């Protein structure tokens with residue numbers, strides 16, 4: 135899933151803001167996904183009839199077994215892939231290509247190895263605001279590098295950074311273009327547990343502070359419970375006695391835990407185990423991985 139990450143990310147960074155389109159959606163919500171389907175084989179769609187909305191400032195995670203189509207949905211939202219049928223709208227406009235209105239972070243950080251941290255982020259900032267002069271770009275870059283605690287490494291190249299630091303740069307870059315929406319495809323998947331926890335905390339703090347709208351793929355149930363306001367549960371496509379049934383959205387779970395939750399106290403909160411068991415039960419008995 136990750137081999138084409140740098141191509142996808144570069145496309146997302148350099149593409150112009152999508153032009154307005156005429157289609158208007160009847161559903162409410164900042165992001166609207168309507169009856170999305172993707173089929174590589176016409177008779178066996180990976181998923182079908184996927185509809186959901188995300189409100190402004192909401193953090194939504196999607197969970198499902200490998201192959202159910204999570205990355206495909208994220209790529210369609212990023213404008214890097216097209217659905218076989220259905221529509222996606224953000225802020226009233228149809229998504230029909232990559233746009234700097236949507237920041238994307240992949241599992242592999244997809245930094246340009248020949249550029250320093252500052253230059254990697256400045257590249258994105260210049261694409262977003264071509265009229266800005268160098269001092270303004272530098273100030274802006276420094277602000278977001280500081281946000282992820284990387285000022286001491288700002289003039290280093292990716293090869294001089296640890297995996298966690300590189301992932302922080304990717305997050306700083308996504309935030310620096312001040313997108314209307316952040317799309318995160320397992321951004322912490324390649325990190326060790328300790329680093330992952332620290333960056334989860336940082337991401338949560340920045341998201342809360344900036345009221346960022348986020349759509350994130352994760353395989354980690356605790357990560358979803360910590361970060362998400364709502365968790366989308368997806369089933370895999372499967373053969374049944376009645377024939378092939380495409381994958382789809384089985385359930386949308388609202389996170390009842392207080393938004394002020396932290397990683398350290400999560401396990402002590404009322405409702406945590408009920409929520410966790412519900413999601414794990416879904417994955418074990420209803421999601422049907424192949």
Ligand SMILES: Nc1ncnc2c1ncn2[C@@H]1O[C@H](COP(=O)(O)OP(=O)(O)OP(=O)(O)O)[C@@H](O)[C@H]1O
Nearest residue numbers: 135174180198199200201202203204205206207351
């Ligand atoms: N270009 C392609 N051609 C054919 N099939 C594809 C293509 N891209 C993805 N698929 C298939 O579509 C299905 C969904 O892929 P996708 O990467 O969206 O799943 P996912 O839920 O993100 O999986 P993972 O959790 O492993 O990343 C998989 O069965 C995959 O093999």
